[in-house]
Amino acid sequence: MKNETAKQDIETPCWYYLSQEPIAMETVHHHLADPAAGGEVVFTGTVRNHHAGRHVTALEFEAYGEMALAEFGRIAAAIQARWSVRKVLLWHRLGRAKIGETCVVVGVSAAHRAEAFEAARYGIDRLKAEAPIWKREYFEGGDAWVTNHP
Amino acid sequence: MKNETAKQDIETPCWYYLSQEPIAMETVHHHLADPAAGGEVVFTGTVRNHHAGRHVTALEFEAYGEMALAEFGRIAAAIQARWSVRKVLLWHRLGRAKIGETCVVVGVSAAHRAEAFEAARYGIDRLKAEAPIWKREYFEGGDAWVTNHP
Amino acid sequence: MTEKMSLQVRLFSLLREQVGRDSIEVVLPLGASVADLTRALRVTEPRLTPFLEVSRIAVNLVFALREQKLSPEDDVALIPPVGGG
Amino acid sequence: MTEKMSLQVRLFSLLREQVGRDSIEVVLPLGASVADLTRALRVTEPRLTPFLEVSRIAVNLVFALREQKLSPEDDVALIPPVGGG
Numbered sequence: 001m002k003n004e005t006a007k008q009d010i011e012t013p014c015w016y017y018l019s020q021e022p023i024a025m026e027t028v029h030h031h032l033a034d035p036a037a038g039g040e041v042v043f044t045g046t047v048r049n050h051h052a053g054r055h056v057t058a059l060e061f062e063a064y065g066e067m068a069l070a071e072f073g074r075i076a077a078a079i080q081a082r083w084s085v086r087k088v089l090l091w092h093r094l095g096r097a098k099i100g101e102t103c104v105v106v107g108v109s110a111a112h113r114a115e116a117f118e119a120a121r122y123g124i125d126r127l128k129a130e131a132p133i134w135k136r137e138y139f140e141g142g143d144a145w146v147t148n149h150p
Numbered sequence: 151m152k153n154e155t156a157k158q159d160i161e162t163p164c165w166y167y168l169s170q171e172p173i174a175m176e177t178v179h180h181h182l183a184d185p186a187a188g189g190e191v192v193f194t195g196t197v198r199n200h201h202a203g204r205h206v207t208a209l210e211f212e213a214y215g216e217m218a219l220a221e222f223g224r225i226a227a228a229i230q231a232r233w234s235v236r237k238v239l240l241w242h243r244l245g246r247a248k249i250g251e252t253c254v255v256v257g258v259s260a261a262h263r264a265e266a267f268e269a270a271r272y273g274i275d276r277l278k279a280e281a282p283i284w285k286r287e288y289f290e291g292g293d294a295w296v297t298n299h300p
Numbered sequence: 301m302t303e304k305m306s307l308q309v310r311l312f313s314l315l316r317e318q319v320g321r322d323s324i325e326v327v328l329p330l331g332a333s334v335a336d337l338t339r340a341l342r343v344t345e346p347r348l349t350p351f352l353e354v355s356r357i358a359v360n361l362v363f364a365l366r367e368q369k370l371s372p373e374d375d376v377a378l379i380p381p382v383g384g385g
Numbered sequence: 386m387t388e389k390m391s392l393q394v395r396l397f398s399l400l401r402e403q404v405g406r407d408s409i410e411v412v413l414p415l416g417a418s419v420a421d422l423t424r425a426l427r428v429t430e431p432r433l434t435p436f437l438e439v440s441r442i443a444v445n446l447v448f449a450l451r452e453q454k455l456s457p458e459d460d461v462a463l464i465p466p467v468g469g470g
Contacts, residue, residue, distance in 0.1 A: 025176065025179045026175065035198065035199040035249050035250050036198060036200065038195060038196070038198050039195050040193070041191065041192070041193050041194075042192045043189060043267070044182075045188060045189050046183060046185075046188070046259075048185065049186060062397060062398050063469070064395065064443070067447075092469055099185050100183055104470045113193065116193075117267060124189075128467070128469060130448075131469045132443065132462070135469065136398070145398050145468065147466035147468045148468050195385050212313050217358055217361040217362075220361040220362070221361075254385045278384060278385040279382070281382060281384045281385075282312065282358065282377070283384030283385075284384070285384065286313070296383050297382065298385065
């Protein structure tokens with residue numbers, strides 16, 4: 001693991017990352033690849049150029065890192081309890097991110113694609129609702145902390 | 151487009167590829183990136199090492215190329231008619247592919263993640279059912295054409 | 301005598317291997333339908349018979365209905381069960 | 386007199402900026418609950434008051450229920466509405 005805030009669960013192959021550096025999609029697909037998996041679903045969230053009618057110029061993410069990684073682990077555990085999956089990856093960007101950059105990735109590989117789709121969907125929904133991560137939006141004329149709708 | 155069997159719909163940004171070379175995930179994410187999209191869902195199918203109780207050593211794909219690309223276009227059009235999406239990409243590998251290599255990618259970016267998930271799911275389901283692409287499985291002791299279950 | 305048309309029907313994967321060629325010529329009356337073509341294929345190339353039931357006919361890159369009329373310029377293909385993805 | 390315990394409550398994002406520090410000390414009776422902590426925060430740091438209603442308390446990296454008892458070794462954090470993803 002190149003990243004000091006990355007954790008890996010060896011028995012059930014899951015990867016949890018919080019990184020100041022840009023998210024590397026190559027690494028994401030490399031981790032999820034599994035010779036027994038028929039399909040892999042990767043959700044990627046990117047920094048949008050507009051939000052709530054404002055022209056956004058950049059985002060900044062802050063996390064309660066220890067708890068966010070623990071929550072990533074709980075999300076992966078819940079996924080494994082509910083679906084038959086091969087590998088799970090959760091990765092969130094920290095610090096300042098530019099428009100178009102990837103800020104979050106939730107990826108799941110599974111023998112059957114239906115399970116990969118459902119598990120990835122569950123993963124990003126729960127991450128957005130539960131992970132202790134905060135977003136500051138920079139727009140023309142100011143900045144503000146922005147929360148997800150419940 | 152580096153690939154001669156690739157087509158691009160300029161007005162509604164969609165990419166359709168059939169390639170003898172390995173699928174490049176960087177290219178996939180590069181095409182789907184959109185400053186107005188909040189989320190992107192990418193389904194990736196990989197060559198599995200087993201199927202129907204057989205140990206698979208490689209796959210070989212053949213396509214009715216012209217029709218497959220036309221079908222990719224119809225899938226993208228149906229997606230755009232049903233969901234509000236920003237970009238759509240369909241890419242299928244042709245020729246011989248090794249275990250673990252990517253054989254198909256369906257990717258969708260959209261303003262809202264629910265639509266990206268549903269559209270990508272629809273895309274891969276329809277591609278598997280309708281695209282005129284055939285798969286020959288090489289296993290220990292022989293080879294066989296393998297079809298998708300209806 | 302009815303006027304005739306000749307169609308080249310493309311063959312793929314298993315069908316191409318069974319017949320040993322990537323297309324087969326079929327002669328049909330002008331105005332014949334997709335259903336007529338399927339019947340003619342059975343006669344022209346008996347090795348295709350076991351596969352016709354599960355295969356579909358594509359005309360000009362689109363899956364065709366049985367009633368659809370064919371013309372000599374049509375691009376016709378016999379599509380066995382697919383396996384992509 | 387009741388025995389007391391002192392807890393450092395972590396603060397993040399908006400809350401950290403409001404208070405100007407990344408944690409705040411709260412003194413509570415031994416055996417106090419999460420609900421007691423929330424009440425004490427209101428008194429100790431009035432600038433947090435408008436945010437307490439929508440924030441959650443995490444104890445040892447897990448969101449805690451109101452009735453949960455606290456001990457002096459607990460790692461406690463005040464979690465305002467999240468915005469990840």
